[in-house]
Amino acid sequence: MSELVKNNVRLKEQKKLRFIDLFAGIGGIRLGFENAFKENSETVFVSEWDSYAQKTYLANFxxxxxxxxxxxxxxxxEIPPFDICLAGFPCQAFSMAGQRKGFDDNYKGICRGTLFLDVARICEYHKPKVIFCENVKGLVIHDKGRTxxxxxxxxxxxxxxxxxxxxNSKDFGVPQNRERIYxxxxxxxxxxxxxxxPVATNSSKKIRDILEENPVxxxxxxxxxxxxxxxxxxxKHEALGHGFGYEIRSLDGTAGAIVCGGMGRERNLIIDKRQKDLTPVTHIKGTVNTDGIRKMTPREWARLQGFPDSFNLTLADTHLYKQFGNSVTVPVIQAIAKKIKEALNEQK
Structure with missing residues (x-):
């Protein structure tokens, strides 16, 4: 009997693995894990405090x-028993783009830097088999590595x-240069x-591979x-020696990491001359440029994060940009989840 067949038999014999999805956002981590574990998994509890993210989540799960x-x-x-804890705890406290206050970060009365301790509190009580966390690369060097x-x-x-x-997300089938710690x-x-x-699976994707099929x-x-x-x-920033500012990406290149605020959209502009009707559809100053310079759409950002086109985008663009900028790259999560699945099967 081949090793692949043995693994399939083991999975059929075991009970479903139960997930909880903490700091769930729009469900990117869950999606990656469910893609890997398939029918041998179920999500029994979800926590997310942002009401708009909740709406997108409920529209898709x-x-x-x-x-x-x-x-x-x-x-x-009050949380049901579970086997795997999924936790993309807030990254702003450790982000290179933020103030990097870490454990001292306070936002709306909640200390984001210590929210991971709520993960610890919940896991200490339930003792799941696996804890999975994702965060920004800056977490590793924050406070000289002490954090x-x-x-x-x-x-x-x-x-x-x-x-x-x-x-890096660009190594897993999406054209986005996005380094994260797992x-x-x-x-x-x-x-x-x-x-x-997991090692790199596909580094060949370019921005043109994720563009909308029709003029936007x-x-x-x-x-x-x-x-x-x-x-x-x-x-202004170049004069000060900073690297801030807009950037037009080559369609044969890779996008920078998409982020939810600041210059998030303007750092990933593209040139797309397919749209011939440049009549303004919103109130703008000046006229629509004729050089084809545009922002990527929320669907294109979803594709940069590896979300399938079947993923429902029901909210206004402003919310969707924020949600995908805050989310995870699904194929990376899926690749790690497959490795976790293999490790659990070998343990059995």
């Missing part, structure tokens, strides 16, 4: 019917073998003493006045 809000107010005893050391040691003290690695922790009694993260609305094309504003903004 049938179960559970409700999403819990603020994790700091959730009693761990990351605290996070790892916290999970180790709970009885887990902890593994981590930085992976943490996988196995409960020590499972006997999993080593873990290999003129609303995505920049006005002449706004382009001049961007040019002045970039020149």
């Amino acid at each position: 049938p179960e559970p019917k409700t999403i819990a809000g603020d994790i700091t107010k959730i009693d761990e005893k 990351f050391k605290i996070i790892k040691s916290t999970f180790e003290q709970l009885g887990y073998n902890v593994f981590s690695q930085i992976l 943490i996988v922790a196995f409960r020590k009694d499972l006997g999993i003493e080593s873990f290999s993260f 609305s003129a609303k995505y094309y920049l006005s002449t006045t706004y382009i001049q504003t961007l040019i002045r903004h970039k020149a």
Whole structure:
């Protein structure tokens, strides 16, 4: 019997693995894990405090019917038993693009830098087989590495073998240069003493591979006045020795990491001259530029993150840009989840 057949038999014999999805966003981590584990998994609990992210999540996942809000107010005893904890805890406290306050970060009365301790609190009570976390690359070097050391040691003290690695989305079938740190922790009694993260699967994708198939609305094309504003903004920062400012990406190249705020969209402009009707559809200053300079659409951002075209985009663009900028790259998550699945099968 081949090893592949053996693995399939083992999966059929076992019960479904139960996931909980904390700091769920729009469900990117869940989607990656469900793609890997397929019918041998079920998500039994979801927590996400942003009401708009909740709407997108519920538009795409049938179960559970409700999403819990603020994790700091959730009693761990009220969460159903689970096997794998999925947790993309907030990254703003450690981001290179932010103020990098880490454990001192405070937003709307919630200390984002220590929200991972709520993950620890919940996992200490339930003792799942696996804890999976994703965060920005800057987490590794924040506070000279002390922050990351605290996070790892916290999970180790709970009885887990902890593994981590930085992976780049552009190596997994999407044209986006997005480095993130991934943490996988196995409960020590499972006997999993080593873990290999996935290697690159596909680095060939280009921006043109994710473009909308048809010409997009003129609303995505920049006005002449706004382009001049961007040019002045970039020149100002270049004079100060900064690298900030707009950037037009080659269609045969790779997008920069998409982010939810600031220059997120303007750092990934493209030239697309397919749209011939440049009549303004929104109130703008000046006229729509005739050089084909436009922002990518929310669907194109979804594709940059590896979301399938079947993923429902029901909200206004403003919310969708924020949600995909905050989300994860699904194919990377799926590749890691497959490795976790293999490790659990070998343990059995």
